[in-house]
Amino acid sequence: MNRTEILNRFRPGRENLLMILNELQNNSPEHFISDEDMREVAHYLNIPLSSVFGVVTYYSMLSRIPRGKYIIRVCRSPVCEMTGSEGILEELQRILNIRPGETTADKLFTLETTECLGRCNESPGMIINEEFYGKLGSDDPGKIIDHLKSGIR
Amino acid sequence: MISEKRIILKNAGRINPGKIEDYIAAGGYRSAGIALEKDETEIIDIVIRSRLRGRGGAGFTTGLKMKYTNQSGIISPGRYLICNADEGEPGTFKDRAIMENDPHLLIEGMIIAAYSIKASKAYIYLRGEYFRSNELLSGAIRQAKEHEFLGRNIFGTGYSLDIEIKTGAGSYLCGEELTLIESLEGKRGYPRIKPPFPTEKGLFGDPTLVYNVETLSNLPLIIEHGAEYFSSIGTADSAGTKIITISGDVINPGYFEVEMGVTLRDIIFELAGGIPDGRNFKAALLGGASGTFIDSTALGTPLGYDSLKSIGAVLGSGAIMVMNDQRDILKMTHSILKFFGHESCGKCVPCRIGNSVLTDGMEDIIKRRDKSRYNLDLLIYEADYMSKTSLCPLGQSPVLPLKSLKRYFEKEFRFDIK
Numbered sequence: 001m002n003r004t005e006i007l008n009r010f011r012p013g014r015e016n017l018l019m020i021l022n023e024l025q026n027n028s029p030e031h032f033i034s035d036e037d038m039r040e041v042a043h044y045l046n047i048p049l050s051s052v053f054g055v056v057t058y059y060s061m062l063s064r065i066p067r068g069k070y071i072i073r074v075c076r077s078p079v080c081e082m083t084g085s086e087g088i089l090e091e092l093q094r095i096l097n098i099r100p101g102e103t104t105a106d107k108l109f110t111l112e113t114t115e116c117l118g119r120c121n122e123s124p125g126m127i128i129n130e131e132f133y134g135k136l137g138s139d140d141p142g143k144i145i146d147h148l149k150s151g152i153r
Numbered sequence: 154m155i156s157e158k159r160i161i162l163k164n165a166g167r168i169n170p171g172k173i174e175d176y177i178a179a180g181g182y183r184s185a186g187i188a189l190e191k192d193e194t195e196i197i198d199i200v201i202r203s204r205l206r207g208r209g210g211a212g213f214t215t216g217l218k219m220k221y222t223n224q225s226g227i228i229s230p231g232r233y234l235i236c237n238a239d240e241g242e243p244g245t246f247k248d249r250a251i252m253e254n255d256p257h258l259l260i261e262g263m264i265i266a267a268y269s270i271k272a273s274k275a276y277i278y279l280r281g282e283y284f285r286s287n288e289l290l291s292g293a294i295r296q297a298k299e300h301e302f303l304g305r306n307i308f309g310t311g312y313s314l315d316i317e318i319k320t321g322a323g324s325y326l327c328g329e330e331l332t333l334i335e336s337l338e339g340k341r342g343y344p345r346i347k348p349p350f351p352t353e354k355g356l357f358g359d360p361t362l363v364y365n366v367e368t369l370s371n372l373p374l375i376i377e378h379g380a381e382y383f384s385s386i387g388t389a390d391s392a393g394t395k396i397i398t399i400s401g402d403v404i405n406p407g408y409f410e411v412e413m414g415v416t417l418r419d420i421i422f423e424l425a426g427g428i429p430d431g432r433n434f435k436a437a438l439l440g441g442a443s444g445t446f447i448d449s450t451a452l453g454t455p456l457g458y459d460s461l462k463s464i465g466a467v468l469g470s471g472a473i474m475v476m477n478d479q480r481d482i483l484k485m486t487h488s489i490l491k492f493f494g495h496e497s498c499g500k501c502v503p504c505r506i507g508n509s510v511l512t513d514g515m516e517d518i519i520k521r522r523d524k525s526r527y528n529l530d531l532l533i534y535e536a537d538y539m540s541k542t543s544l545c546p547l548g549q550s551p552v553l554p555l556k557s558l559k560r561y562f563e564k565e566f567r568f569d570i571k
Contacts, residue, residue, distance in 0.1 A: 014338065014340075015319075015338055018320070018339060021322070022320055047339075054341050058324065058342060059322035060324065061282070062323075077442075077492055078244070078489050078492060079244050081488045114282070115492060115496060116325075118240050118246040118249050118283065120243070120244050121407045123401075130284040
């Protein structure tokens with residue numbers, strides 16, 4: 001679905017801004033919202049570009065920069081932090097050789113942190129795109145990355 | 154040996170949440186049918202008499218919110234019901250438990266609540282990270298429409314209701330009702346000053362009823378079985394059940410629906426199996442990050458809004474995070490303060506800068522101990538100041554865990570004693 005098709009699915013009211021942005025991002029191969037996207041949305045909704053920019057930069061799940069095929073989001077909230085999320089994040093940084101906020105050179109993985117995912121009984125946890133991985137041990141990041149690289153999932 | 158009392162989660166694990174036929178066969182949508190035969194003032198009266206209190210964390214009397222919204226709407230024709238499904242309090246996943254196990258229960262609860270204020274449009278504001286809930290709720294709404302439980306002329310009564318899901322995109326603050334409304338209106342999630350409350354001036358300036366998922370999920374059983382039935386469950390200050398979510402150092406982390414009045418000991422040591430690996434209980438954080446710590450002296454306290462308040466604790470969302478005797482209270486405190494720092498929207502100077510001060514101060518206490526410029530009393534002073542000068546519950550929250558630490562864990566902050 002291209003941008004115009006996505007926009008036309010929504011009535012041009014400001015209350016649809018966040019839904020439109022979510023849809024545009026979900027449909028973008030690089031999981032981001034481009035400057036051109038923002039201009040088109042502002043025009044469609046008849047609101048200032050700054051308003052669209054303001055919303056895109058406020059919400060943590062929205063990105064203005066291109067991201068990888070797999071977006072890894074490691075929870076760093078109190079329960080997960082207590083049960084070992086720091087170690088998981090460090091392991092991922094080591095394996096992928098990137099820091100939070102960065103994308104691997106082959107554009108496969110983006111590493112991010114997130115706050116509580118509501119899966120605290122399976123901590124420490126992370127989501128990769130829409131999949132949740134919980135009760136992570138030190139071996140798990142490596143296994144999961146390998147699985148994804150080899151395209152098993 | 155205590156057990157769960159599943160009146161909300163009665164269908165969990167017993168029906169296919171993706172099939173409305175299962176829900177109907179289990180007695181579903183009967184309650185909505187009963188409600189739509191009544192006058193809306195009768196519904197409001199029943200909910201008030203049931204003594205149900207808000208399950209999002211504030212514990213406000215549910216029926217009164219309905220009443221105020223109903224009364225406000227006399228002037229303005231637009232009224233909305235919003236289901237707050239932006240569950241984000243650390244340690245909390247009870248709403249996810251409801252939405253993933255029995256999404257139709259929420260839909261039915263929304264029909265009853267929307268009808269009580271004669272709203273023809275309702276929204277579910279669902280956090281962006283709850284993908285499975287989104288799938289199930291979308292399916293449930295579609296099925297409900299097909300069965301004419303939603304749409305025009307429901308049950309032939311002339312009442313019409315449309316429910317729409319709007320997803321968030323990663324903001325804890327959007328779980329606060331006025332900030333949620335800002336987000337729904339397509340803006341950055343900044344809180345508004347209250348009053349005016351949403352019941353008077355909410356979505357698009359119209360009277361709006363905002364209810365938590367668990368609160369709404371209690372409505373069908375209240376309408377079907379009556380106010381007296383619900384009121385007879387629980388305690389004098391807290392009627393009904395509560396879905397507790399327990400995590401951390403317990404053998405069986407997860408969600409449990411218990412009658413109000415069971416003790417914290419019952420929940421932690423019986424239902425959740427106690428502390429694993431032969432360790433001992435040290436502390437529990439009740440109510441998430443905007444919650445309170447308790448020690449073992451408080452384990453005999455019955456679950457309830459006022460009973461917990463009387464020991465300097467909060468029920469909040471119903472989250473319980475357990476810490477064993479090896480865990481570091483100072484590190485956990487730092488964790489909580491970092492959370493608030495990350496989620497602060499930045500609108501109010503006291504919250505924006507205050508959270509920074511608290512987080513850095515706590516880090517300094519951990520690093521430099523008795524040589525630190527900071528101490529618990531200073532942090533409390535700062536947090537107290539923030540709570541009086543911040544617009545929304547986020548800036549008003551850090552003082553809660555900090556004050557509870559003073560009450561129960563002051564020794565952890567005294568390095569001369571060690």
